[in-house]
Amino acid sequence: MRRWLRERAIVVLVLLLVALVGGIAAVRPGTVTADWIANTLLFAAPLGLMAGGETLLLLTGGIDLSVASIATGAAYLLAANAAHGEMAALALGLGLGLLVGLLNGIGVAVFQVQPLVMTLGTGLMTEGVLVVYSQKIIANQPHVPQFVVALGSGRVFGVVPIDLFLWLPVAALLMLGLSRSGFGRLLYAVGDNPLACRMAGVRVWRVLVGAYAGCGLLAAVAGIVLVGTTNAADLSLANVYLLPAIAAAIIGGTSIFGGRGGYAGTIVGALILTVLDSLLTLLDAPEPVKQILYGAIILLLAAAYTRLTD
Amino acid sequence: MTGAVLLRAENIARRFGSVVALRSADLEVRAGEVHALMGANGAGKSTLVKMLTGVLRPDAGRIVIRGTAHVFRSPAAARRAGLVSVYQDPALVPDLTVGDNMRLAGVAAAEVRRWMEQFGLGFVAPGAVVRELPLPLLRLIDLARALAAEPDILLLDEITAALPADLAAHVFAVARQWRARGRAVIFISHRLAEIAAICDRATVLRDGVSVGVVDPATGGEERIVSLMLGTSPQAAEARRPDHRAAGRPALEVKHLRAGELLRNVSFSLHPGEVLGVAALEGQGQAELFDCIAGLRRPDGGVILADGQEVRFRHPADAIGAGIVLVPADRVQALLPQRSVRENIALPLVRRLRDWGALPMRAEGARVAAAVRRLDIDTRAAAEVRRLSGGNQQKVVIARWLAHGFRTLLCFDPTRGIDIGTKRQIYALLRELAASGAAVLLFTSELPEIALACDRVVVLFGGRVVGEMPAAAADEPTLLRSAHGLTAAA
Amino acid sequence: MSADDDDLTEGELTAGDLRGGGGGGGGVGRAPAFLRRNAPLVFMPALVIAFLALTGAIHPDFGAFDLQSLALGALPLALAAAAQTVVVLSGGVDLSVGPLMAVANVLAARSMQHVDFPTSLLLAALILLGGALAGAINGLVLVASRVPDVVVTLAAGFIWGGVALLILEQPGGGAPEAFLNLATGTSLAPWLPNAVLLLAAVVVAVWLPVSRSRLGLALYAIGSDRTAALRSGVAVERTRFLAYVVGGVFSAVGGLALTMTTGIGSPLSGTYYTLSGLAAVVVGGVSLTGGRGFIAGPILAAFVLTLIPTDLIFLNIDPNYGQVIQGTLIVLVVMGGGLATLLRQRP
Numbered sequence A: 001m002r003r004w005l006r007e008r009a010i011v012v013l014v015l016l017l018v019a020l021v022g023g024i025a026a027v028r029p030g031t032v033t034a035d036w037i038a039n040t041l042l043f044a045a046p047l048g049l050m051a052g053g054e055t056l057l058l059l060t061g062g063i064d065l066s067v068a069s070i071a072t073g074a075a076y077l078l079a080a081n082a083a084h085g086e087m088a089a090l091a092l093g094l095g096l097g098l099l100v101g102l103l104n105g106i107g108v109a110v111f112q113v114q115p116l117v118m119t120l121g122t123g124l125m126t127e128g129v130l131v132v133y134s135q136k137i138i139a140n141q142p143h144v145p146q147f148v149v150a151l152g153s154g155r156v157f158g159v160v161p162i163d164l165f166l167w168l169p170v171a172a173l174l175m176l177g178l179s180r181s182g183f184g185r186l187l188y189a190v191g192d193n194p195l196a197c198r199m200a201g202v203r204v205w206r207v208l209v210g211a212y213a214g215c216g217l218l219a220a221v222a223g224i225v226l227v228g229t230t231n232a233a234d235l236s237l238a239n240v241y242l243l244p245a246i247a248a249a250i251i252g253g254t255s256i257f258g259g260r261g262g263y264a265g266t267i268v269g270a271l272i273l274t275v276l277d278s279l280l281t282l283l284d285a286p287e288p289v290k291q292i293l294y295g296a297i298i299l300l301l302a303a304a305y306t307r308l309t310d
Numbered sequence B: 001m002t003g004a005v006l007l008r009a010e011n012i013a014r015r016f017g018s019v020v021a022l023r024s025a026d027l028e029v030r031a032g033e034v035h036a037l038m039g040a041n042g043a044g045k046s047t048l049v050k051m052l053t054g055v056l057r058p059d060a061g062r063i064v065i066r067g068t069a070h071v072f073r074s075p076a077a078a079r080r081a082g083l084v085s086v087y088q089d090p091a092l093v094p095d096l097t098v099g100d101n102m103r104l105a106g107v108a109a110a111e112v113r114r115w116m117e118q119f120g121l122g123f124v125a126p127g128a129v130v131r132e133l134p135l136p137l138l139r140l141i142d143l144a145r146a147l148a149a150e151p152d153i154l155l156l157d158e159i160t161a162a163l164p165a166d167l168a169a170h171v172f173a174v175a176r177q178w179r180a181r182g183r184a185v186i187f188i189s190h191r192l193a194e195i196a197a198i199c200d201r202a203t204v205l206r207d208g209v210s211v212g213v214v215d216p217a218t219g220g221e222e223r224i225v226s227l228m229l230g231t232s233p234q235a236a237e238a239r240r241p242d243h244r245a246a247g248r249p250a251l252e253v254k255h256l257r258a259g260e261l262l263r264n265v266s267f268s269l270h271p272g273e274v275l276g277v278a279a280l281e282g283q284g285q286a287e288l289f290d291c292i293a294g295l296r297r298p299d300g301g302v303i304l305a306d307g308q309e310v311r312f313r314h315p316a317d318a319i320g321a322g323i324v325l326v327p328a329d330r331v332q333a334l335l336p337q338r339s340v341r342e343n344i345a346l347p348l349v350r351r352l353r354d355w356g357a358l359p360m361r362a363e364g365a366r367v368a369a370a371v372r373r374l375d376i377d378t379r380a381a382a383e384v385r386r387l388s389g390g391n392q393q394k395v396v397i398a399r400w401l402a403h404g405f406r407t408l409l410c411f412d413p414t415r416g417i418d419i420g421t422k423r424q425i426y427a428l429l430r431e432l433a434a435s436g437a438a439v440l441l442f443t444s445e446l447p448e449i450a451l452a453c454d455r456v457v458v459l460f461g462g463r464v465v466g467e468m469p470a471a472a473a474d475e476p477t478l479l480r481s482a483h484g485l486t487a488a489a
Numbered sequence C: 001m002s003a004d005d006d007d008l009t010e011g012e013l014t015a016g017d018l019r020g021g022g023g024g025g026g027g028v029g030r031a032p033a034f035l036r037r038n039a040p041l042v043f044m045p046a047l048v049i050a051f052l053a054l055t056g057a058i059h060p061d062f063g064a065f066d067l068q069s070l071a072l073g074a075l076p077l078a079l080a081a082a083a084q085t086v087v088v089l090s091g092g093v094d095l096s097v098g099p100l101m102a103v104a105n106v107l108a109a110r111s112m113q114h115v116d117f118p119t120s121l122l123l124a125a126l127i128l129l130g131g132a133l134a135g136a137i138n139g140l141v142l143v144a145s146r147v148p149d150v151v152v153t154l155a156a157g158f159i160w161g162g163v164a165l166l167i168l169e170q171p172g173g174g175a176p177e178a179f180l181n182l183a184t185g186t187s188l189a190p191w192l193p194n195a196v197l198l199l200a201a202v203v204v205a206v207w208l209p210v211s212r213s214r215l216g217l218a219l220y221a222i223g224s225d226r227t228a229a230l231r232s233g234v235a236v237e238r239t240r241f242l243a244y245v246v247g248g249v250f251s252a253v254g255g256l257a258l259t260m261t262t263g264i265g266s267p268l269s270g271t272y273y274t275l276s277g278l279a280a281v282v283v284g285g286v287s288l289t290g291g292r293g294f295i296a297g298p299i300l301a302a303f304v305l306t307l308i309p310t311d312l313i314f315l316n317i318d319p320n321y322g323q324v325i326q327g328t329l330i331v332l333v334v335m336g337g338g339l340a341t342l343l344r345q346r347p
Helices: A002-007 A007-028 A034-057 A067-082 A086-109 A115-136 A148-153 A166-181 A183-192 A193-201 A204-232 A239-251 A262-281 A287-309 B046-052 B075-080 B098-105 B109-118 B133-148 B165-180 B193-197 B220-229 B285-292 B315-320 B338-350 B360-374 B389-403 B421-434 B449-451 B475-482 C007-020 C027-037 C037-057 C064-088 C098-113 C117-145 C149-168 C177-184 C196-213 C214-224 C226-231 C235-261 C271-284 C296-314 C321-345
Strands: B005-016 B019-030 B032-040 B060-065 B069-070 B083-089 B155-156 B185-190 B201-206 B209-214 B250-256 B261-267 B273-278 B298-307 B309-310 B324-327 B409-413 B436-443 B455-458 B465-467
Touching: A002 B060, A002 B075, A002 B360, A007 B285, A007 C098, A034 A067, A034 A166, A034 A183, A034 A204, A034 A239, A034 A262, A067 A086, A067 A115, A067 A204, A086 A115, A086 A204, A086 A239, A086 C321, A115 A166, A115 C271, A115 C321, A148 A204, A166 A239, A166 A262, A183 A204, A183 B060, A183 B083, A183 B338, A193 A204, A193 B465, A193 C321, A204 C027, A239 A262, A239 A287, A239 C149, A262 A287, A287 B324, A287 C117, A287 C149, B005 B046, B019 B032, B019 B075, B019 B185, B019 B193, B019 B201, B032 B046, B032 B165, B046 B155, B046 B185, B046 B421, B083 B133, B098 B133, B098 B165, B098 C214, B109 B133, B109 C027, B133 B155, B133 B165, B155 B165, B165 B185, B165 B193, B165 B273, B193 B220, B193 B315, B209 B220, B220 C098, B261 B285, B261 B436, B273 B421, B273 B449, B273 B475, B285 B436, B285 C235, B298 B455, B309 C177, B324 B389, B338 B360, B338 B389, B360 B389, B360 B421, B409 B421, B421 B436, B449 B475, B455 B475, B465 B475, C037 C214, C037 C296, C064 C177, C064 C196, C064 C235, C064 C271, C064 C296, C098 C117, C098 C235, C098 C271, C117 C149, C117 C235, C149 C196, C149 C271, C177 C235, C196 C214, C196 C235, C214 C226, C214 C235, C226 C235, C271 C296, C271 C321
Parallel strands: B019 B209, B032 B185, B032 B201, B083 B155, B155 B185, B261 B465, B273 B436, B273 B455, B324 B409, B409 B436
Antiparallel strands: B005 B019, B005 B060, B060 B069, B201 B209, B250 B261, B250 B298, B298 B309, B455 B465
């Protein structure tokens, strides 16, 4: 039974997701329509992307507390510089993600800093730089380019959210990459036993730098999608996404100790959190109650996973 | 001279999920005896020890000490009942001082000091931080701490493994002393010679069941082995003739120097040869292997691979030069949560150019071939940590078979492995050499040198003090040479 | 011990070798090792004094009032750092310190608004008890579920954050003047803010008994090596549990201190103190892997981290750089530590 569950944890998660959707349908019949599903996917995409980066790092036994700052920073840079050329602004935003990710990776892999502290530090740094920067360019009113707004809130045929066309390929790439590429293999391996990797001739620092850079990039992409949805770049844009991004990966069954998990679970985790959010909104639950429930769910699922894998 | 029963464990059973670790184990220890607990890997020995010491609780059965039945909930509880254990890895907290470690365990510092002085460790200051002391000393300090608690039953779990002979002598002296005082020692070791020398009786476990109690002294060794194996042991295989070929050595080391321990070592190793390295603990062999495997940089001297001078900055460089390492501690080399396949295929993705799409079919074929050749039990292949110790070690070796190599470095590959698997591994090493590979083998068990090697070099104090054909390397010769007593012929 | 025993002679020889190879067991080698281990105890006070001197240099008017506001700013952070230190020393990490402080903060501000001083003290005692209880819940869940500390305290952080918002939706509330005065006053001397006295009193009352007892030793032991601690007879799970209880008490004091220094309750003050407290732990030289460090380090680091934005204001630099500097400082400190380790490994 235990083993069966362990190998099919994702099935249980999907059932939980379906149950939540069923709950919504029961509370207010007629809510669950194609349009509602499209909306849910739309809102889940930034979370799913950010949680994707976090999944890569959890697999290596790391964590990134700077993803929210990166996402906000990327969105803000994009919006603030769109007037000078939209593509350049986009590159600037993605570049920030890559840069902070690389810095995180070098700190963790080369200087052997604990990931929690390193990314905490770079997160504070990024946020601080952003605040200073925003005051320097006060004359230049930020605006979100049209194509980003379309990406973040547009629909194809009035139903299918455009950001799905970004999220789906990214998801496919992540899942395939984790199971069928050398780099993916090494993420698990490094998370499970870095010393064994070194002895097998793997240059562990390269894997870690790659993973952190990838996470930074994904966080930047998530921020850009998010700013397309909100159509307003402010300095606390993605802050609320930090803990849910980590939570989505944990709910999805990725071990915080590294070496076990995958992106499929994370996707379901992100969807569960998003649907739960709408259910609670529907029930008129106040924000604090939502927060308490989030905490309880993370705890329960984490406890369940621990029982299953021990 | 043995007396009343001090400890009796009856029908102890324990399962982990679907795996039965202990079916029905019995152990009876009397006052005034040194009692050996024997068993091949996976026989349930360590599970039984964990229950005696309060780390695990049995599913069934009972433990009776001096007539009182106990269920230990923690090591502290076992301690209170008079059973104190000393393990292979010392139970001293690394960031505390020696003195604080004594306070932590609640033993009298003066008593510990008395024992430490008896072991010749009077120079260790109570304010010394444990992390900064060498491992063999820590084992004895741990032993001193256990003795200071005046246990009725002292459990020594593999404490002599890789302990220098002189320090091990202190352990044997203590065991004898405890026997003379009418107390008891439970002694666990893989070394039959030690068992025969100091133990009065031996309980043998096989497949989670106690299969017999043997007197190890009177030719009991063979009987213990046959009980452990469940069959009568085969005679040691006949050794091959000297394989030293003419021509270029696969590996040559000249005047290698690293740290305090490796002073000046030179030797050459030819394709088709198994070269043994014999040494007591801490004579520079660990540094030697680390340097050749690219795990550390030498301070001086040169390493030549196939006649080319090489400077390794990372194990990847050594692997690139065809030199691969099987380390002593399997746990260091394995990915415990990953599958047998991923563990074996690990070096196949070590280079940047292998980071892309995996050639699943080709990889599967290579892994399967290595698994077949080593006869790895793949029933628990999804997670390597669920394999037995012997199978885990085979996975580490299989990794290099799948990857390919010219020179194989084996550092104590059979430490803590049962006799059956040991023989398989030595047979494999011979086979690899026969097919043209070069093998450098260090083993802490001197009698095994003659079993597996063509030639042996002896290290003492970081220098080569002897070199001889394996045929001449019987245990007494090696032992004397390894103690630096005489230059070998 | 007979002297003519061959083995024994050999044994003494080897033991002598080990003495030599043991990395300076002699008198000469011991001094640097002692310094290395106790570096934070020397370095942190020096850093605080250096920063105070720097502040005095750039702002010659720096007086009792500035000292007072420094102490007020640093007090909650120092207590958050203390709470985090206890847990980190035991090998854990507590991401719920800030939200728990927020709960204590809003509880105090809401319940004390219209009471007299003695009642407020009684309420404060109850809140401390509540803090211990909250820490106990964290600890119990950790031990019972075997879920890693990061996850449990992350989830607990969510929950306490929600609870704080349920108690007080908007910043508000208050407390009697005399109660606020416990931190904001200068009862003894103008140069000695009550906040500093309070901090010292709390640390002495809570930490000193712990660190002097076997519990303190056990705390360091389980942070350093859990298996060795267990085999030495330490009740590992009980010790983990107690670390969180002590941490909970410090967090509750931190929440009360927030009420004293700000005069109100603000339910969202949480996140800041979790992360900054962790920052103070790192800057204060406590090893995040557990078992190494002193509580004084992070407490002093809290003062340094509070001084930085103050100095920036004095220098007419955008105080927003404060966060940049705080982040950079964390990164530099830990990278420096990593570099030192690397250099030691590769002589």
